[in-house]
Amino acid sequence: MGIAIAIIAIVLLAVVGLLVTARRRSTTGSLSRETRKRDEAAGASAAPSASAGDVAAETAEGRERADEARQAIESGASSVPEPVAASTLAVYEPVDLDELGVTRRQFFNRSILAGTGLGLGAFGVSALAFLWPGASAGFGGKITIGSTADIQTAFDNKQPYYNATAKTYIVPYPKSALPAAKKVPAYTPPILAGMTEGYVALYQKCVHLGCRVPWCQSSQWFECPCHGSKYNRVGEKQAGPAPRGLDRFVFELSGGSLVVDTGNLVLGPPIGTDTTNQSPEGPLCV
Numbered sequence: 693m694g695i696a697i698a699i700i701a702i703v704l705l706a707v708v709g710l711l712v713t714a715r716r717r718s719t720t721g722s723l724s725r726e727t728r729k730r731d732e733a734a735g736a737s738a739a740p741s742a743s744a745g746d747v748a749a750e751t752a753e754g755r756e757r758a759d760e761a762r763q764a765i766e767s768g769a770s771s772v773p774e775p776v777a778a779s780t781l782a783v784y785e786p787v788d789l790d791e792l793g794v795t796r797r798q799f800f801n802r803s804i805l806a807g808t809g810l811g812l813g814a815f816g817v818s819a820l821a822f823l824w825p826g827a828s829a830g831f832g833g834k835i836t837i838g839s840t841a842d843i844q845t846a847f848d849n850k851q852p853y854y855n856a857t858a859k860t861y862i863v864p865y866p867k868s869a870l871p872a873a874k875k876v877p878a879y880t881p882p883i884l885a886g887m888t889e890g891y892v893a894l895y896q897k898c899v900h901l902g903c904r905v906p907w908c909q910s911s912q913w914f915e916c917p918c919h920g921s922k923y924n925r926v927g928e929k930q931a932g933p934a935p936r937g938l939d940r941f942v943f944e945l946s947g948g949s950l951v952v953d954t955g956n957l958v959l960g961p962p963i964g965t966d967t968t969n970q971s972p973e974g975p976l977c978v
Contacts, residue, residue, distance in 0.1 A: 699819045706812055831859060836951050838862075843891070843950060852894075852907055852925075858952045860941060861894040861907070861914075863925055865968075872967040882942040883958055893941040893952050894927040899960060900934045908977035912970070914938065915978040922978070924970045929963055937961040 794802075837855035843862050846853040853862040865873075865887045873879050873887055886892060894914075898905045903918035913930065914923040921932030928937045937960030943952040 699816065703812060703816065706808065831857065832955050834951050834953050834955075836946075836949050839949050840945070841948070850912065851909065854896075854907075855952070858893075858941075858954050859896045860952050860954070861896060861927075862950065863892050863894060863927070865890055865892045865926055869926075869967045876961055876965055876967065878936075878959065878961040878965070880958055882956075883940060886943055889945060891943070891950065892926050893943045893950075895939040895941060895957065897939070898934060899936055899939060900932070905938065906977075910974035911972040911976045912974065913972060913976070915976060917978055920978050922976070924966070924968060926968055926970075928961055928965045928967065930966070936963060937965060 835855070835858040837858050837860060838853060843853040846862075847864050854860070855862070867888075867890065870884075870887060874884060879887070883892075896904050898916040898918065898921055900916065900919055900921050903916050905914045905916045905921070905923070908915045912925055914925075914927065916922070916932065916934070919933055921934035922930045923934070923938050924930050927940060939960045940958050941952050941954055942956040942958065943950055945951075
């Protein structure tokens, strides 16, 4: 959920950045309001103030020119220029877009937007694929880990059957321990159904700090080398700092094969659970 929120936030920031960039481009070449106010103030301060003497001189000069023009008109030798006929107005012809083509700025702007959109789209698709791993055949979905015959061969050698893709140990569960297991609330009906079939699918990760727990052949226990947590053959906690037993997966038998649902994880039983009463069968590995 946190990853999805982070992806949405990144996409929103990218969209806001594109909008801000486009707005800045649209205002390129125009003067800001502060600049226009500063120019008007400078123009007003630079305008020369006329004195009373200058105004009187200009008025006298204007009267002389008016008298000369009036005398010329009365004498018939008018020097007033004849009005010029108004010229024909130019007709605006819009520019043909096909002839104009795409400017260099438009080309680069569109290329940047297209590249950004493609990048965000690819990132979003990959993020969605990462958030839903159950749709794939890998860890997080249902995995066929092997046939019951192969699993029994491992049991005959007093070893669990391990599948690296599912990160799971398959161990035998004795039918004689089922009455005790049914009294443990942590053993849900799907887990009890697997125990009835004679199997337990244990997640390989230690519930203490997440180390991979190896199998100790001599003690017939699972023993974590990181901090010494120990679990019996069916994953019930026996020693160490682990807060509970090993977590386990729900599984089903299909056509003689065991299919583990690695997307359906059930927490391990609490401390003190010991339905098999299995003691170490040899020297401890840790």
